[in-house]
Amino acid sequence: MDMRANARGVLLSGNQAVAYGVLLARPDVIPVYPITPQTPILEQIIELHSEGRMKAELLTPESEHSAMSACIPASLTGARVFTATSSQGLLLMHELLHYASGARSSIVMCNVNRTPASPWGFWPDQLDSLAQRDTGWIQVYSESPQESLDGVIQLFRVAETANIPAMICHDAFYVSHAVEPVEIPSQLTVDEFLPPFKPDIRLDTTLGRSFGAPADQRNWNNTRRDLDAAMATVPDLVSEAGRLWGDLTGRHYAPLEEYRMEGADVVIVTMGSMCGTVREAVDAMREAGVKAGMLKVRLFRPLPMAALRQALEGVPCAIVLDRNYSPGTGGILHQELKSVLFNMKNAPRLHGLMAGVGGVNVSPAKIGELVAQYRDKEPQVGAIWVD
Amino acid sequence: MELISYQDEGQFVSGHVACGGCAEALAMRVILNTVGSDAIGVVSPSCSAVICGGYPMSAVKIPMFHTTLESAAASASGVKRALVAQNKPDTTVLCFAGDGGTYDIGLQALSSAAERNEDILYICFDNEGYMNTGGQKSSSTPLDAVTGSTPAGKTTRKKNLIEILAAHRIPYIATASPSHINDMRAKIEKAKAIRGTKVIIVLIPCLPGWGVADNAAVRTARKAVEAGVFPLLEIEDGVNYRLSVSEKGDSIESYLKEQKRYRHLDADHIARLQAETDFEWRRLQQRVADSPARNP
Numbered sequence A: 001m002d003m004r005a006n007a008r009g010v011l012l013s014g015n016q017a018v019a020y021g022v023l024l025a026r027p028d029v030i031p032v033y034p035i036t037p038q039t040p041i042l043e044q045i046i047e048l049h050s051e052g053r054m055k056a057e058l059l060t061p062e063s064e065h066s067a068m069s070a071c072i073p074a075s076l077t078g079a080r081v082f083t084a085t086s087s088q089g090l091l092l093m094h095e096l097l098h099y100a101s102g103a104r105s106s107i108v109m110c111n112v113n114r115t116p117a118s119p120w121g122f123w124p125d126q127l128d129s130l131a132q133r134d135t136g137w138i139q140v141y142s143e144s145p146q147e148s149l150d151g152v153i154q155l156f157r158v159a160e161t162a163n164i165p166a167m168i169c170h171d172a173f174y175v176s177h178a179v180e181p182v183e184i185p186s187q188l189t190v191d192e193f194l195p196p197f198k199p200d201i202r203l204d205t206t207l208g209r210s211f212g213a214p215a216d217q218r219n220w221n222n223t224r225r226d227l228d229a230a231m232a233t234v235p236d237l238v239s240e241a242g243r244l245w246g247d248l249t250g251r252h253y254a255p256l257e258e259y260r261m262e263g264a265d266v267v268i269v270t271m272g273s274m275c276g277t278v279r280e281a282v283d284a285m286r287e288a289g290v291k292a293g294m295l296k297v298r299l300f301r302p303l304p305m306a307a308l309r310q311a312l313e314g315v316p317c318a319i320v321l322d323r324n325y326s327p328g329t330g331g332i333l334h335q336e337l338k339s340v341l342f343n344m345k346n347a348p349r350l351h352g353l354m355a356g357v358g359g360v361n362v363s364p365a366k367i368g369e370l371v372a373q374y375r376d377k378e379p380q381v382g383a384i385w386v387d
Numbered sequence B: 001m002e003l004i005s006y007q008d009e010g011q012f013v014s015g016h017v018a019c020g021g022c023a024e025a026l027a028m029r030v031i032l033n034t035v036g037s038d039a040i041g042v043v044s045p046s047c048s049a050v051i052c053g054g055y056p057m058s059a060v061k062i063p064m065f066h067t068t069l070e071s072a073a074a075s076a077s078g079v080k081r082a083l084v085a086q087n088k089p090d091t092t093v094l095c096f097a098g099d100g101g102t103y104d105i106g107l108q109a110l111s112s113a114a115e116r117n118e119d120i121l122y123i124c125f126d127n128e129g130y131m132n133t134g135g136q137k138s139s140s141t142p143l144d145a146v147t148g149s150t151p152a153g154k155t156t157r158k159k160n161l162i163e164i165l166a167a168h169r170i171p172y173i174a175t176a177s178p179s180h181i182n183d184m185r186a187k188i189e190k191a192k193a194i195r196g197t198k199v200i201i202v203l204i205p206c207l208p209g210w211g212v213a214d215n216a217a218v219r220t221a222r223k224a225v226e227a228g229v230f231p232l233l234e235i236e237d238g239v240n241y242r243l244s245v246s247e248k249g250d251s252i253e254s255y256l257k258e259q260k261r262y263r264h265l266d267a268d269h270i271a272r273l274q275a276e277t278d279f280e281w282r283r284l285q286q287r288v289a290d291s292p293a294r295n296p
């Protein structure tokens, strides 16, 4: 019997799926602090750990700040490290997020996208992680429990190759708590895909190397040039990981995913759980004779600029749906796309719509209406509230 | 049985969303009515924040500022300084925080405020775990208690926050229990009249978190006090200790029996917890005896 073929289909929430991905990745250290709606990840990990199935060192410190402070040197010591958080927890980690990438750690973290306070809210909105876009973390946005499980495993491979920490983000409740049939790959498959983590440079008594000591201007500058060079390799690493994973499991992934874009004269660009809604809207529009398609941005950091330009070249109209609001500029993906398309011949007319900010529901029908309303309009520079 | 003497001024109203039978709502009622209307509250994410109410409703009459989990004492310091700047130094600034927000993530801010002796009245509702997120351990969770993150029972002791606070030499520290309302009220009144940092830790048996029957919260709290597991005390200036209930019973078993979080314990474990309780009680007696106020 092919041991790889024993993938099982079970009903899992997005958070449980993440925990199973973590289990299969065989992490060594997991520092983690609870926060709604991430807590089921922590609980599932603790359950797997108490059953003896997960062997990792579990650390439950007093805050996310300490959780991330523990993650970084654990990773630098050569341990495979996972953590998970959401919203306030991610924001509290902010100082250490910069530290983690500057120190070239290879942590994988799941962030459950939730509105940041104030006021308090628990709703799907991607501002928490998008606001970390300059911290030097790889960011991948997942649409479904299956993608989250697969993504955790792929990201360990990418993070540990590039020595850049990586975040997999999935939306509160829509993905974190929604239950779907999920294929759990066999341990053999994962072991074949994910080699053990063995960094050459690490905290090790036999090596005697130190990390993070004060550097002069030139050396500090060099650390960022090195990080930049490593970041530049990430889109290819993500593509390669997605291809390899696809060969092993039948589920292929790429930095971007095109859905029904053949001959499309309007393309909706979005991330995360919104993609599921857009798929339905696109099907309905195609049915009604509207040539609509979707471009899903899975890899957001580093932004796959070349691939985005290629995908959108010659498309007459693109509409970005942003489930986030950056005060003073608008939707963040919209801003990013404007910069990507700068100076491009045959660039689409680009509309930025803020849809579903704060977790407000956006239905497929609503998306159909928005497309009808904006596809032939001249675009505005700024983003527009539409929900 | 003592009579409860307590005047309800309507500072805490019905419609709040505490679990039916939760003693935290009872404690909040007593505290808010004792503090009165010249007060501003700061609350960090916890059951008390939920009980205070979600927008646009509020179960408390005083204005509340909902802050972040790690910041209650720092935010309260900010409110107090603003009031002082506006020449309103007599307004009480009250903090509501859970044990997670106090013993764990908020300890740094609390220590700093205590060291500066900020004029705040800090109430910690100690339900010995993170109940808002579904019942994980905090550093206030006692030895052997089962929580969502300690499925086999916690292997370390409850953090002795009282001694940590005493080491800051703040003017007033007390513990209180919803089973001893007059004592709680007297401590709030006393604290209110003191300038500087006051911290009162209120024991809250959590119905789902501890596995306590819906009608047993106050009884469980009483048993915790009477068994000496949660002594009712006051500490002035970090050195003068006084016990409000100066006797304790011989056995903690009846207290443990109220709670599912201790259901897994065998006789050996119970004996060990008993020994721990007896040891801590003797230590406390010694602190009382050694208090400078008793040895002028």
Ligand SMILES: Cc1ncc(C[n+]2csc(CCOP(=O)(O)OP(=O)(O)O)c2C)c(N)n1
Pocket (backbone or CB within 6 Å): A034, A035, A036, A064, A088, A089, A092, B045, B046, B047, B048, B068, B069, B070, B097, B098, B099, B100, B101, B102, B125, B127, B128, B129, B130, B131, B132, B133, B138
């Ligand atoms: C920085 C940050 N991390 C995590 C959370 C999630 N969170 C909200 S309440 C809570 C537990 C609070 O426990 P405690 O202070 O004991 O209050 P209780 O719920 O038990 O009343 C946690 C972890 C948060 N709000 N902010």
Ligand code: SF4
Pocket (backbone or CB within 6 Å): B017, B018, B019, B021, B022, B023, B024, B047, B127, B131, B132, B204, B205, B206, B207, B208, B209
């Ligand atoms: S969870 Fe526990 S402490 Fe919170 S309101 Fe319910 S009974 Fe009270």
Ligand SMILES: [Mg+2]
Pocket (backbone or CB within 6 Å): B098, B099, B100, B125, B126, B127, B128, B129, B130, B131, B138
């Ligand atoms: Mg608590």
